[in-house]
Amino acid sequence: MDTEACVITPPARALLPVAGTPQKYPVRRIYCVGRNYVAHVREMGGDETRDPPIFFQKPADSIVPDGTTIPYPPMTSNYHYELELVVALKKGGRDIPVADALDHIYGYGIGLDMTRRDLQMDLGKSGLPWEAGKAFDHSCPCGPIHPVEQVGHVLEGPIRLTVDGETKQDSDLRLMIWKVPEIIANLSKYFTLQPGDIILTGTPAGVGPVGPGNELVGSIDKLGTLTVRIGN
Ligand code: MN
Secondary structure, eight states: OOGGGOSSOOOOOOEEEBTTSSOEEEOOOEEEEESOBHHHHHHTTOOOOOOOOEEEEEOGGGEEETTOEEOOOSSOSOEEEOEEEEEEESSOBSSOOGGGGGGGEEEEEEEEOOEEHHHHHHHHHTTOOOHHHHSOTTOEEEOOBEEHHHHOOOOSSEEEEEETTEEEEEEEGGGBSSOHHHHHHHHHHHSOBOTTOEEEOOOOSOOEEOOTTOEEEEEETTSOEEEEEEOO
């Protein structure tokens, strides 16, 4: 970018660490999948039909790294965690076939789709965009990306979240309604995917509120842990 020609300092690009190397993974877009584990669909009051996946985005600069203390966000009194498997793409495309989808993945990580649940529900009930409930500052804590060449494809295994040491979410990646290759194939019908796009693949049951002083630790087999604390 020709920074000299810009009237303000160009905003920094979000970068994620890559496990096992000093190199970084540059993030272009954050796509998220809604309602992708049956038990979570039920706890949110939905039924378990295999409706087409729901997609939304968060801004790339909502990423915060592992180990951060994030401020309690404004305009909410029901601030929730949603622990999710993160898929990081190395190759893009449109109308990607399910059978080719895994070839587009650079690696996997652990992410949190932090949510202002009260705003999300109120906006949703009114038929309004739920963006203010999902796409806000610091709403996407995300750990390092683990390359496929190191960990293989992470499509099954435990996904767990504790809050202050107490288990709140405890499921298995196999229980996704839409599997990772299907998510990529579906998403690429709506958007031209690009290298640098990451996808949060939905949360299992057990979502709930957190507040100042809470420590959240997410873990997924082969991907280590992601720890964040909630500040004031
Ligand atoms: Mn989510």
